[in-house]
Amino acid sequence: SQQGEEDPQALSIQEGENATMNCSYKTSINNLQWYRQNSGRGLVHLILIRSNEREKHSGRLRVTLDTSKKSSSLLITASRAADTASYFCATGGGSQGNLIFGKGTKLSVKP
Amino acid sequence: DAMVIQNPRYQVTQFGKPVTLSCSQTLNHNVMYWYQQKSSQAPKLLFHYYDKDFNNEADTPDNFQSRRPNTSFCFLDIRSPGLGDAAMYLCATSSNVGNQPQHFGDGTRLSIL
Numbered sequence: 001s002q003q004g005e006e007d008p009q010a011l012s013i014q015e016g017e018n019a020t021m022n023c024s025y026k027t028s029i030n031n032l033q034w035y036r037q038n039s040g041r042g043l044v045h046l047i048l049i050r051s052n053e054r055e056k057h058s059g060r061l062r063v064t065l066d067t068s069k070k071s072s073s074l075l076i077t078a079s080r081a082a083d084t085a086s087y088f089c090a091t092g093g094g095s096q097g098n099l100i101f102g103k104g105t106k107l108s109v110k111p
Numbered sequence: 112d113a114m115v116i117q118n119p120r121y122q123v124t125q126f127g128k129p130v131t132l133s134c135s136q137t138l139n140h141n142v143m144y145w146y147q148q149k150s151s152q153a154p155k156l157l158f159h160y161y162d163k164d165f166n167n168e169a170d171t172p173d174n175f176q177s178r179r180p181n182t183s184f185c186f187l188d189i190r191s192p193g194l195g196d197a198a199m200y201l202c203a204t205s206s207n208v209g210n211q212p213q214h215f216g217d218g219t220r221l222s223i224l
Contacts, residue, residue: 042117044215099213101154104151
């Protein structure tokens with residue numbers, strides 16, 4: 001079953017611009033996580049935001065969480081070509097609370 | 112550096128010929144996961160081990176099996192690969208079960224001839 005759904009499915013921007021990706025989920029959560037996946041590679045954990053947090057920062061990343069709307073957003077500021085990747089949100093909606101990943105947003109940053 | 116290593120990176124097998132994918136970790140994590148990821152799709156959890164306890168997802172086909180001989184190693188066995196099993200297989204670890212941050216290997220891309 002799909003827990004997280006990212007929006008948009010694909011995003012193309014110029015280097016230096018900001019990129020915003022959104023995630024919606026269905027059930028109550030303890031936390032929500034964002035991962036990055038470069039083409040042909042594994043996923044890399046970026047940031048975890050707990051259900052009692054509304055905003056979290058890590059370097060150029062800013063994550064918000066609105067539990068009333070069951071949604072989260074990931075903002076990448078001053079994007080670089082190296083940020084080109086797929087970005088997935090994940091929540092613990094699986095068996096034993098295991099993560100279920102959304103379909104991801106494919107970000108392309110053009111130099 | 113502590114990490115999750117998958118071998119091989121690319122595996123080609125024939126239709127119906129058993130294949131084994133391997134994963135090792137130096138993180139000493141209790142939990143190891145196997146995911147299947149098809150092109151432009153989300154990773155789909157196949158099963159996980161919490162220490163030696165095996166936990167199969169309800170919709171994982173019987174064709175897929177796993178072994179974890181010790182903390183560091185975990186194997187994915189596909190007994191009779193079909194064309195639909197061509198995918199990227201990702202191994203991941205976490206310190207505990209539940210929605211903990213996971214550390215992924217770079218995957219094995221499996222092709223079926």
